[in-house]
Amino acid sequence: MVINCPRGTADIFGDDISYRDFIIESAKKLFKLFNYSEIITPAFEHTEVFNRGIGQSTDIVKKEMYTFPDKKGRSLTLRPEGTAPVVRAIIEHKLYSKVPIKLFYVENMFRYERPQKGRMREFWQLGVEAAGVNSPLIDAEVIWLLALIFEELGFKNLKLLVNSVGCDDCRPPYINVFKKYIEPQVESLCPDCRERYNTNPLRIFDCKVRSCGTIIEDSPKIYSHLCSGCTQHFKAVTSLLKSLNISFAVKEDLVRGFDYYTRTIFEIISEDLESVQNALGGGGRYDRLIEQFGGPPVPSIGFAVGIDRTIVLMKQLNISCMQNEQENNVFVILLEQEFEGYGLEFLSYLRKHGIRCDISFEIKKIAAQIKWAEKNGFTHTAIIGGDEASSGIITVKRLKDFKQSQLNWKKDPQEINDIL
Numbered sequence: 001m002v003i004n005c006p007r008g009t010a011d012i013f014g015d016d017i018s019y020r021d022f023i024i025e026s027a028k029k030l031f032k033l034f035n036y037s038e039i040i041t042p043a044f045e046h047t048e049v050f051n052r053g054i055g056q057s058t059d060i061v062k063k064e065m066y067t068f069p070d071k072k073g074r075s076l077t078l079r080p081e082g083t084a085p086v087v088r089a090i091i092e093h094k095l096y097s098k099v100p101i102k103l104f105y106v107e108n109m110f111r112y113e114r115p116q117k118g119r120m121r122e123f124w125q126l127g128v129e130a131a132g133v134n135s136p137l138i139d140a141e142v143i144w145l146l147a148l149i150f151e152e153l154g155f156k157n158l159k160l161l162v163n164s165v166g167c168d169d170c171r172p173p174y175i176n177v178f179k180k181y182i183e184p185q186v187e188s189l190c191p192d193c194r195e196r197y198n199t200n201p202l203r204i205f206d207c208k209v210r211s212c213g214t215i216i217e218d219s220p221k222i223y224s225h226l227c228s229g230c231t232q233h234f235k236a237v238t239s240l241l242k243s244l245n246i247s248f249a250v251k252e253d254l255v256r257g258f259d260y261y262t263r264t265i266f267e268i269i270s271e272d273l274e275s276v277q278n279a280l281g282g283g284g285r286y287d288r289l290i291e292q293f294g295g296p297p298v299p300s301i302g303f304a305v306g307i308d309r310t311i312v313l314m315k316q317l318n319i320s321c322m323q324n325e326q327e328n329n330v331f332v333i334l335l336e337q338e339f340e341g342y343g344l345e346f347l348s349y350l351r352k353h354g355i356r357c358d359i360s361f362e363i364k365k366i367a368a369q370i371k372w373a374e375k376n377g378f379t380h381t382a383i384i385g386g387d388e389a390s391s392g393i394i395t396v397k398r399l400k401d402f403k404q405s406q407l408n409w410k411k412d413p414q415e416i417n418d419i420l
């Protein structure tokens with residue numbers, strides 16, 4: 001029986017690797033320009049990291065974590081997101097002693113979700129966490145970086161949504177106001193939202209059930225209940241975004257799926273993706289999280305971008321992942337087995353010159369070999385038979401117009417650079 005990869009996971013190869021490399025490389029260039037350095041955390045953590053970090057009443061902790069006991073009975077969890085592990089690492093290695101600290105990661109995440117296009121059980125994120133700055137300046141810089149990542153990739157019609165979810169001073173009184181407003185209609189909420197009403201009322205704003213949407217449509221929003229500190233902070237962030245010429249919309253009912261957020265939250269969405277998984281990236285401030293993990297008070301902010309979803313949309317919108325003109329490369333065609341040694345010597349010469357090349361591992365008809373080379377993205381062929389081996393002169397053929405050049409490779413090793 002054939003064994004396939006588990007539901008919600010995928011093998012990544014071919015074209016998808018080119019897209020993925022393009023996304024990661026262009027983000028890494030930006031991370032460097034913005035002075036971020038890389039962190040790699042383990043693929044699994046003590047379950048407590050996520051229970052405490054993300055929040056017990058969130059969907060992720062309640063329903064979506066891959067949690068298992070190890071052989072000694074300790075509870076471990078495959079990371080469903082990158083922020084809580086980075087916070088754990090910041091405290092474990094006392095990285096907060098040298099704040100501000102700017103870290104980025106490119107990692108796979110695991111969530112037990114209902115798989116569909118752009119929603120996987122194992123997926124890849126690239127993200128940043130900037131710890132130790134209270135100023136709205138870092139909010140603006142982090143959002144700027146997120147917007148630039150997509151601009152660099154060639155996206156044009158994305159929407160950047162921002163909001164503030166307040167702080168420990170203004171959120172609890174707002175939640176009381178919100179609950180009072182909803183109270184007469186609690187029984188009309190969907191079963192999930194009835195539970196959210198008691199455990200995590202703000203998540204009702206993220207419910208996709210239409211009747212819940214209608215109930216909360218005119219409800220009071222946290223945006224109008226922010227304390228003066230949070231209002232000032234948010235005003236400063238939006239005014240800095242304006243001075244950076246970043247277009248954004250304030251979405252007063254924007255909420256996010258983690259309990260750790262305070263003040264600024266944001267998401268970048270595409271209206272070309274179906275609404276359930278239209279978010280390409282998102283993040284926000286988490287000023288209390290490091291403290292809640294037992295560290296000192298270190299206000300922080302970050303975001304993550306879904307790489308798989310970004311690939312889906314790039315393909316859908318025909319955005320190319322080719323950075324430069326296609327590089328030149330050579331397919332070496334052997335005419336007879338006895339020249340294999342000579343062929344390998346020629347491959348070694350090409351590779352030393354940084355030229356991607358391959359060789360025909362079986363002796364077949366020339367026409368078939370040339371066809372294969374064309375189909376597999378080679379730009380040139382070089383044919384090796386008795387004449388070439390004895391004269392040392394190899395004919396290099398450019399496939400797009402069949403232009404031929406003679407290469408006396410041992411006598412004039414640099415000539416290949418003029419030919420390709």
Ligand code: HAM
Pocket residue numbers: 080081082083111113118119120121122123124125127128129257279280281282283284285301302303304305306307308309
């Ligand atoms: P998140 O919004 O859960 O945030 O995930 C960020 C991005 O990961 C989403 O916008 C989406 O593109 C992608 N993503 C999420 N779930 C899936 C899935 N099942 N399949 C494919 N892609 C998915 C976070 O994870 C926070 N840790 C971001 C953050 C960093 N906040 C502060 N710092």
